[in-house]
Amino acid sequence: MANIVDTAANNGSFNTLVAAIQAAGLVDTLKGPGPFTVFAPTDEAFNKLPAGTVDALLKDIPKLTKILTYHVVSGKVLAADVVKLKTATTVEGSDVKIDASNGVKINDATVAAADVAADNGVIHVIDTVLIPA
Numbered sequence: 375m376a377n378i379v380d381t382a383a384n385n386g387s388f389n390t391l392v393a394a395i396q397a398a399g400l401v402d403t404l405k406g407p408g409p410f411t412v413f414a415p416t417d418e419a420f421n422k423l424p425a426g427t428v429d430a431l432l433k434d435i436p437k438l439t440k441i442l443t444y445h446v447v448s449g450k451v452l453a454a455d456v457v458k459l460k461t462a463t464t465v466e467g468s469d470v471k472i473d474a475s476n477g478v479k480i481n482d483a484t485v486a487a488a489d490v491a492a493d494n495g496v497i498h499v500i501d502t503v504l505i506p507a
Contacts, residue, residue, distance in 0.1 A: 375493040377405045378412055382497065385490075390420040390428060397432050398439045408494035409450035411462075413470070413480050415503045423503055440466055444506040450495050453478070453488035468506050480504065 375381075379401055382388040391414055395401055404410060420428055431438040443466040451462065457474035464470055470480050478485040483502035490497035 375491060377494045378408070378410055378492040378497060379404045381490065381492040382412075382414055387416045387418075387499070388414055390417045391415060394428075394432065394438060394442060398435055398442050400439065400442060404446075404494075406494065409448075410465075410495035411447040411449060411451040412495065412497045413445045413447075413483065413485075413500045413504060414490075414497045415445070415483070415500050416486070419483070419501050419503050440506060441503070444468065444470070444504050452496060453485075453498070456485075456488070456498070464506075466506055470504060 376384060379392065379395060383392045395404060404412070431441065444464045446465040447462045448465060451459075456462075456472060456478060459472045461469040461471055473479040478488070480498075480500055481504055483500035483504055485498050486501050487499040490499065
């Protein structure tokens, strides 16, 4: 199996996410031992942001890092565990809300695919970029 970064890169649906991870200097961290749970927005999720947002974030590394680390939870949290939670504390430091009453939502993002395995954690595919308060 590949690590989280390589798994996302090989998938083909996370080009913007992988570019952002590279720009923020988080590649070595997310290739590290972990384990990590990543709520990974697809390229389509990034495309839903207002025009120019991604380019602006790629130039504001502290803000980009804050947003990216808001998509990561320490530990390997599989879908069977996620549905039992109401919140999860992110690596960024604040919590995301979890609602499993109708599918699974992380804040306002819907989990489109769960439990994408990586050798240092798990990826849950989401349809919206999470923005910390």
